[in-house]
Amino acid sequence: MGAAIRRPIAGTAGWKGSDFRSKDDVAFDLGPRHLAAFDAAIVEARRQGLGIPAIGKSHHDFPTIADDIAALKRELMQGRGMVILRGWPVEKYSLDEIGLLYGWLGSHFGKPVIQSGKGDRLGYVADVPQPGKINRGYRSNAELRMHTDSDDIVGLLCMRKAQTGGLSRIVSAITVYNEILATKPHLLDPLFEGFRIHWNGEEAPGEPPVTAYRVPVFSETQGLLSICFGYKYIEDAFAALGLEPNALEKEALAYLDETASRDDLVYEFQLEPGECSFINNYTTLHSRTSFEDWPDENRRRLLLRLWLQAHEPRPIHANLRRYYGVDGMHAEQVA
Numbered sequence: 001m002g003a004a005i006r007r008p009i010a011g012t013a014g015w016k017g018s019d020f021r022s023k024d025d026v027a028f029d030l031g032p033r034h035l036a037a038f039d040a041a042i043v044e045a046r047r048q049g050l051g052i053p054a055i056g057k058s059h060h061d062f063p064t065i066a067d068d069i070a071a072l073k074r075e076l077m078q079g080r081g082m083v084i085l086r087g088w089p090v091e092k093y094s095l096d097e098i099g100l101l102y103g104w105l106g107s108h109f110g111k112p113v114i115q116s117g118k119g120d121r122l123g124y125v126a127d128v129p130q131p132g133k134i135n136r137g138y139r140s141n142a143e144l145r146m147h148t149d150s151d152d153i154v155g156l157l158c159m160r161k162a163q164t165g166g167l168s169r170i171v172s173a174i175t176v177y178n179e180i181l182a183t184k185p186h187l188l189d190p191l192f193e194g195f196r197i198h199w200n201g202e203e204a205p206g207e208p209p210v211t212a213y214r215v216p217v218f219s220e221t222q223g224l225l226s227i228c229f230g231y232k233y234i235e236d237a238f239a240a241l242g243l244e245p246n247a248l249e250k251e252a253l254a255y256l257d258e259t260a261s262r263d264d265l266v267y268e269f270q271l272e273p274g275e276c277s278f279i280n281n282y283t284t285l286h287s288r289t290s291f292e293d294w295p296d297e298n299r300r301r302l303l304l305r306l307w308l309q310a311h312e313p314r315p316i317h318a319n320l321r322r323y324y325g326v327d328g329m330h331a332e333q334v335a
Helices: 032-048 063-077 095-106 171-183 187-193 231-241 247-260 318-324
Strands: 027-029 082-086 110-112 123-125 144-147 152-159 168-172 220-221 226-227 267-269 275-280 284-288 302-308
Touching: 032 063, 032 095, 063 082, 063 275, 095 110, 095 152, 095 275, 095 302, 144 220, 144 231, 144 247, 168 171, 168 275, 171 187, 171 226, 171 247, 171 284, 187 220, 275 284
Parallel strands: 027 082
Antiparallel strands: 082 275, 110 302, 123 302, 144 284, 152 275, 152 302, 168 267, 168 284, 220 226
């Protein structure tokens, strides 16, 4: 995979959670101009009879707020790598209309890609496990470890929050790298070398259950550091292959996991209904605390998720692009 870089990385993407006093330090508030643009988009959607299936297949320009959209995109791709938008009119429109509106806005940052074998480009994050199946973390109420998702940008829009818990936690991968470099630089080599990853039943046709190639955790391409990390998928690959990580690999994975969860580095917040977050998936890891949901099904926690392939994609290692594919996950029948 190549030698690990051995220099600290400067820039706004290398933030710490302790840098932020409150959500006000990272949030962008939607105002009358943005809500009027959303109204116009919904009028057009209703005129054309468009709903969630149109995500990724149609586009709305939002010409009156194009300047703010461009600024948010710069923050995601060249700045801190994360933004929070507040003030979505989630009570004004139907769930389908909010979903389409969210997908249309996200499509200004990148192409919505497929998130599951069902072919969906808008994911529903809720506690709805299916007995007898491999259930991904976003379909449960369990705590999730720090990880990355798929492609360049990950978005979450809160429709309803849980009765208790379910806090979002994010950390700068650039800061995590700098901390490892400063404290245990010998652990970077196995992280740059990477690991084989278990698909957990979601491999594309012709792919084995475990990648035949290593996917680097950290990688540098054209001077840009990127991360790809899912502890469970790496552990599952070792188990399926009947192997164990060597001592250095085991220490590196544990230390990365530990560093990425440090309270002084992590920014923790509650997404309230009508708030959404977008993060740069190659510079930011994310997790979630466990939650207790409402007994009433109509109040249960629900977030809408987007995975976006940026229109000007970040230069990344070839094995990351191969792992993520050209249109997200394989779907037997694309919706």
